[in-house]
Amino acid sequence: MSAKETPTHSFTTGDGRIAALLERSGELADLGAIGALAGWDQETAMPEGAAETRGQQFATLEGLIHQKLTDPELGRLVNELNNAVSGAGFTDADRGLVRQSKREYDHATKLPLGLVQEMAKVRTSAVEAWRKARATSDFAVFAPWLVRTATLQREVADRYGFTGTRYDALMDLFEPDLTVAKVDPLFARVREISMRVLKKVQGSGHTVDTASAHGSFPQAQQLQLCEDVLRGIGYDFSHGEMKQSTHPFTTSFGAPFDVRVTVRCQEDYLPASIMAAIHEGGHAVYEQGGDPALARTPLAGGASLGAHESQSRLWENAIGRSEGFWQGQWAAVRKVFPEKFASVEPGTFAKALNHVEPSLIRVEADEVTYNLHIIIRYEMEKAIVNDNVAVESLPGLWNAKYKEYLGIEPPTDAEGVLQDIHWSSGFGYFPTYTLGNLYGAQIYASLRHAFPDLDARLAKGDTAFALGWLREHMYTHGAVYLPEDLITRVTGEAPNPDFFAKYLDEKFSRVYGIAG
């Protein structure tokens, strides 16, 4: 499937202001793409001895981008257009372009350079302190940096401004318009359903055999299978590449034309690599599916982090952990690992991928408990940013919440409050993960509705119908619409956590043989 299709969107280039904004956007997009390429190289290829000089190259490029992004001429242009585009004679793409450009201009101009530099310095030291703290499981090493980070994050929030709570300003950076007032009831519902399904699973008396996922899987074969399943979900290698890195990620240098992914292999556990491939592949097919007319604008790529995560999770969990999908991919699996899977059936393997068990580490969590990990972080971030809770109390708070929500307690802070790198940079990112799961479940329900024979198609190795539908209804729009509008367009309904509740309950009742 090619990224070049009939355009969905168009800009009113006859308007000189739109044309001028597109020219500026194109230049910024090109520089951003080149920076992303340098980042990709850094993670996948760069020799260790080049770290310092690469850092200088990034600084130069970022300085240039910042200079262009804060150009007062750009400010005048977007503010003038911001009033104009709501009128007739402009397209959705025009409005999206102006909205997104204004957002970027405002973000870039609201923070004084001194604060940005201070944040970068504190982040570098905080990451270093975090690594040391986690290695020795000594929260006290990280605590002073967490205090400084929190202070800076509060200043950032105050400078960006907010109408509800301070934390809203930080979430908005990652997910436009997201607020505590919206998230609190959503997450309350997710917490309730997650804990209820977990209890059902644990009380089912049923266990899942995970033997087929474990064994000895040489790296070269795992990489081969990762490429096979990426092709299997429709990832287009003529507009992408797959490599290895310490942490799997997706990046674009000019979406939809060049969208790359990385995976990581674990020699004794196959799902680590192939489920990462499908997860990153989900992000990537979203970016590859964008309307080419949006290329070189801030509308290329996804609508938000939440929208993005909805697609990585939809492909990874709803499709990629289903029996039908593995039936369709089973020939590839058996070809790469003939001995291991000679007598294993795809249903057995798919079940192994859905094993549920409360665990301490978020990135290893199953679908039922994953959002509880996120909710704990969300609640703690709110407490730090809005309630100025004392940093020293965080380990205790963390452990109490794990006990309450998951029924387990970290024996060390390394397995608890120190496990994620994110707090070295700031707050507001985590909630988009759960939001993505909610959006993903809702979109998946629409997809199933459009294709009642979805499982049977997957079982035949067909995924093109799903990708085609998602492209047509969602991916093509890039960031033209705000995330909530986009979900409403795709599914015909405003974001609603009921879809996720139903999805989770039904799926794991099935996996664990629980009567409805």
Place this chain on the structure above:
Amino acid sequence: MSAKETPTHSFTTGDGRIAALLERSGELADLGAIGALAGWDQETAMPEGAAETRGQQFATLEGLIHQKLTDPELGRLVNELNNAVSGAGFTDADRGLVRQSKREYDHATKLPLGLVQEMAKVRTSAVEAWRKARATSDFAVFAPWLVRTATLQREVADRYGFTGTRYDALMDLFEPDLTVAKVDPLFARVREISMRVLKKVQGSGHTVDTASAHGSFPQAQQLQLCEDVLRGIGYDFSHGEMKQSTHPFTTSFGAPFDVRVTVRCQEDYLPASIMAAIHEGGHAVYEQGGDPALARTPLAGGASLGAHESQSRLWENAIGRSEGFWQGQWAAVRKVFPEKFASVEPGTFAKALNHVEPSLIRVEADEVTYNLHIIIRYEMEKAIVNDNVAVESLPGLWNAKYKEYLGIEPPTDAEGVLQDIHWSSGFGYFPTYTLGNLYGAQIYASLRHAFPDLDARLAKGDTAFALGWLREHMYTHGAVYLPEDLITRVTGEAPNPDFFAKYLDEKFSRVYGIAG
């Protein structure tokens, strides 16, 4: 061997103008490095579907660099410094920085934007026409583009200006201060010695057994051996990487800290990959050996193309085709290809690498005939640029020169005048190849003089002594000195073709068992 050593050079940063120029140079170097990285990615990894969007990214970056390079403030700064640095209180590095910066500023400002854009357009079409012409061996397809290229190149030369001939201006772009007045006598000498040694070899009655170089060499093993020999000559993988590409090349993203090479494998002929590895490795160790104090200035990297080629050829030919070198590397060769080389001695293999035979294709030529290929191109470029020779006469001229110098005639233009891509871009580059061979032989003579036991050391697998000496005497200086000054500093004598004459005669008398 690390790239970080005690600095040889320093800048007078106490002078505000030098500091200002260094700041501008650093920014330009960073942007140039990021562009080179995008070029590396394009040749080694980029998916085909990204070509167009990458082209736009290059155009944006080049536009920015051009804007910064032609800043009138920069012009004022370099012109003021140009007068100042000849006085006391400035270092060699200051003078080199100002000289090189002025050169770049002058080059960037002398051509009007319209001409630069026209050249880029003609180049794109000319490359396309050349590919088609070569595929069908139809010179008429390429001829009109060669006419346009020549017209543009004459305009370029006129705008840059020259005191001798027009062609001087074009050569100067690649090799500062190179002129026809200098090259003519040099190349006359090279032609004479090359033809004389060729005649001796052909009359020796001796043949070289090349069987050890041919066979079946799987790609993965060839790449392994390429890495081994790169390590063998001291290439530092902690400041580099090796990949594959259609044509082998070396590139830097911030020399000396990140210098990468590519190779190309030929399944049935081992030298194609490993000799490319040593050739590119020679370029790379030169760049990796630069004084870190010169990083992020136009003095990082080599002094000129000729100086660069002197090192690729020194490592490839003088060292890399010697018996001693392969004795030292033989354990690695036998480890990678145990069966093939079980009963082959390193001396037999080294001899096979020095097989001499006139051939039609420059890039496949041996050391004796290689410069004759270059001289033919040099003579024809002079005829085109200075004498306005009719383009239609070029195939006939080409064939006549091959007959005269090499005793063979191309049966088709694809194997003759159409073989190289270079004339799609312009003229003036080829002479630096032969210049590199002359410089390389002279430097190699100094190296042998410093280490009379050079062969015995190589035979023990030691190359660090040679790299150390070259670093100390040459590489550390980057582009601080003009190429001729640099050769004089390294060897104690002005550039002199006698060294090459002696080298060639002695070496091939030895290989072909000819009494002295």
